[in-house]
Amino acid sequence: MKKYIAYSVTIAATLTILSLTGCAAPASHTQNGAVAGSVVGGVVGHQFGKGDGKKAATVAGAIAGGYIGGNMGAQADQYYQQPQYNGRGYYY
Numbered sequence: 001m002k003k004y005i006a007y008s009v010t011i012a013a014t015l016t017i018l019s020l021t022g023c024a025a026p027a028s029h030t031q032n033g034a035v036a037g038s039v040v041g042g043v044v045g046h047q048f049g050k051g052d053g054k055k056a057a058t059v060a061g062a063i064a065g066g067y068i069g070g071n072m073g074a075q076a077d078q079y080y081q082q083p084q085y086n087g088r089g090y091y092y
């Protein structure tokens with residue numbers, strides 16, 4: 001019975017989050033970069049250490065990857081906000 005309640009709460013929370021974020025603005029490059037960097041960093045960090053050290057390396061890799069990916073995404077956001085030249089004139 002406890003598993004059923006836990007699954008129900010998890011599903012309800014997931015559906016609530018998805019319904020609330022469905023109306024949000026599209027994600028920026030900064031957000032996408034941070035998420036992708038965290039996933040890649042966590043996978044790379046998981047390759048190191050043993051036992052609790054492996055867990056710590058996974059967390060450290062995810063944090064570092066999120067930071068690096070977020071910064072790379074922020075640079076992309078700044079680049080795409082600048083006017084681009086199309087050969088005949090500038091456009092935004």
